[in-house]
Amino acid sequence: MIKQKWLGFWVSVAVAVIPALLWVSFTPIRNDALAKITALSALSLLSFLIILSGRLPIFEKLFYGLDTLYKAHKNISAIVIMLILAHSSLLTFKYLQISDVSAFKFVIPSTEIPLLLGKFALYIMVTLVVLTLYFKIKYQWFVLSMRVMGGMIFLSGYHALFVAGSDLTQNVPLLIYMVAIGASASAVYVYKSLFHGSFVKTYSYKIISIRKRHNVFDIVMSPVGKPLNRYAGQFAFVTFASLGEGNESHPFTIASASTDEHLRFCIKNLGDFTNSIGQLKVGDTAHIEGPYGYFSFSKIPHKKQTWIAGGIGVTPFLAMAQSLPTGYAVNMYYCVRNKQEAVFLDELYAIADANHRFNVTAHFSDSAGQISAKTIHSRSSNNYLICGPQSMMESLKTDLVALGTPKQEIYYEEFAL
Amino acid sequence: MIKKVLAGCIIIYALFMGFVVIKGGLKDQKNENSSVSSNTSASKPQTQPTTGTSSAAKKSYTLADVSKHAATSDCWIVISSGVYDVTNYVDQHPGGAREILRYCGTDATIGFNTKGGRGSHSNQAQAALADLLIGTIK
The missing domain is CATH 2.40.30.10 (Translation factors)
Known part of the structure; x- marks a missing residue:
């Protein structure tokens, strides 16, 4: 499972590094090499992000779950922005070495359309990433932001091909790679965003x-x-x-x-x-x-498990508790603020009555405080499945590890959009 | 973690851009003021650059030949039927390399004569250009 997760990571690294290697191998190195490489890696990763957003089953498998894929998506977005900022800064720095005025003229809006589009794409993307990463926005605004951000592939692609000083068209292997990944991304984008198509039935x-x-x-x-x-x-x-x-x-x-x-x-x-x-x-x-998703008792080696549900994070456990085959022994903690919020407690109790190897404990944080890792920690070999608010999952994971639980025995649903 | 790093990058970038715009913008304004005063005293700039100062035999090229040299690493431009190899000059251009790079492989006569729509080039600039002449257009 851990190895599987790394697979997605290494594919992302390859997507960033391939254009850089192709550029270095087929273009004579000059003083603006780093500026070019950062731009190409950014564009390649941006294309990859759009392809990932298509929710194709193969990529879900690659990242072992759509939740981890989305987490990777978030991190790659941040890296794309860093690369684009580096690209812009390196070029500005190059002009700064000629003269302050020439750098100034490079930075201000120019009349050269491909350059202008590149700058426009940069500002839009930075704004959207800041908005989605640092502010809590409504889901539909989040989706719209991602859609607009995906649309930037067209501006960036045009910028990369036609901006003065671009040598993309002279490096055939690189051009083939960039056009292939860019065209795949555009296809996914048009199909998903404009036609609301789905790659899954x-x-x-x-x-x-x-x-x-x-x-x-x-x-x-x-x-x-x-x-x-x-x-x-x-x-x-x-x-x-x-x-x-x-x-x-x-x-x-x-x-x-x-x-x-x-x-x-x-x-x-x-x-x-x-x-x-x-x-x-x-x-x-x-x-x-x-x-x-891959968050399930059936995807985990141990049959002795501890489930911790926080609030509405109880939903996957409702499905699991009802589907639990014989041979599994589960201790479940249902964490809510108070009795009123424990909407599914009776239902869970009913399942526990019918299955003596399934135990449910309710934890009310209003009276007992946040659930602690010590409460749920089991000395014998065990697997932990946690689903709830991000802060709860993170603190429990840290504390469980501190108590000696190996990291790979803790599974959690990363769903936080 | 990555959110903090990104926030740092964005802040540094914004400060850097602010620095470039303020410092460069002030100098640019100064230059513009001084060029207005020097223009009145200097003789009217020529629209045709001085050509043929070099004794070497100049070749003649077609526009298609010139268009093959359209990269930063190999940049030819055409100005008033003269063909210039500006590859090594690009980085020294006082108005910024970009202003030349956008014309690589094409006819830059209008751009040169109008200084990209902002006036005209000085005699010194005309002379610098003349050194770069490698041929004429057929």
Whole structure:
């Protein structure tokens, strides 16, 4: 599993390094070599980011889960921005060596269209990355930001090909590589963003029940055609046709057992898109794209496991608890603020009553404080599965490791968009 | 971690750009003021650069020949039917290398005569150009 994760990392490194190697091998080195290389790596990685955003099954496999793929996506975006800033700074520095005025003229908006487009793309991308990384924005704004950022591939591509001083067209192997990755990215972008296409089969479902429990919408749907085949703990992208919302799909964990042909989603009202879930009615259609994810008891070597759910992070465990085959021994901690928030506790107790190897403990942070690693730590060989708020997952992981648990025995859902 | 590094990079970049714009912008303004005063005293600049100062036999080229030299590492330009190899001069151009690089492999007559739309080149500049002449257009 760990090796698998590194595979995605090394492919990303290769995507960044290949254009640099091709450039060095086929273009005479000059004083602006580093500026060129940073730009080519950035463009290559930007293309890779767009291809990754296509949610192609092969890349999910490469990164071992869509959640880790998205985490990598975030980190690569940051690296792309750093490379572009380096590219711009190195060129400015080159002109600075000629004269202050020449650097100034390089930096201010110019009349040269390919250069202007490059600068425009840089400023847009920096703004969007700052917006999405450092500010909490609504999911639909996040999706729109990513869409606009993806569109920058066209401006950057034009810039790279036609800007004065570009020698891309003279280096045939490099040109072939860049055009290939750029064209693949453009194809994915146009198909996904403009035509709302999907590389994964989508399934139609009809809502058969919807109820609100505390601040959670509990929705059950039945398949219109073929049901979605999945294992417990996976999630899917859901589009509700009746909500419009520009046909936006949202990722939600499937809470029903993997053997159940019904799909159940438990969606917490966070005040954004999830607010409009309340407008859904029985009989409405949902389009399901998936399944995605590798967060499941069945993907883990040990059959003795400890599950820790924080708040709405309980959903994958609901599916898992109902699908648990014999031979597994599970201790589950359901962490919520108070009894009122423990919407699924009775349900979990009912499963525990039927399966004596499945134990549930509720933890109320209002009265008992945040759950500590000492509480959940088990001395015998064990695997930990954690799903909940990012801060909780990180602190538990750190503390468990401090208590002597090997890192590779702790699994968590990285889903934080 | 990476968020902190990126924030640092963005701040350093913004400071660097601010520095370049302020320092270069002030100098540029000064230059423009001084060039206005020197233009009034200097003789009217020629529109045709002095050609043929070198005794070496000059070849003649087609525009297609020139267009093959369109890279930073190999940059030829055409000015008023003269062909100039400006590859080694690019970095010394007072107005910035970019102003020349954008014309590599093409006819830069208008760009040269109008200084990219900002006036005209000095006699000194005309002389510097003349040294770079390698031939004429067929």
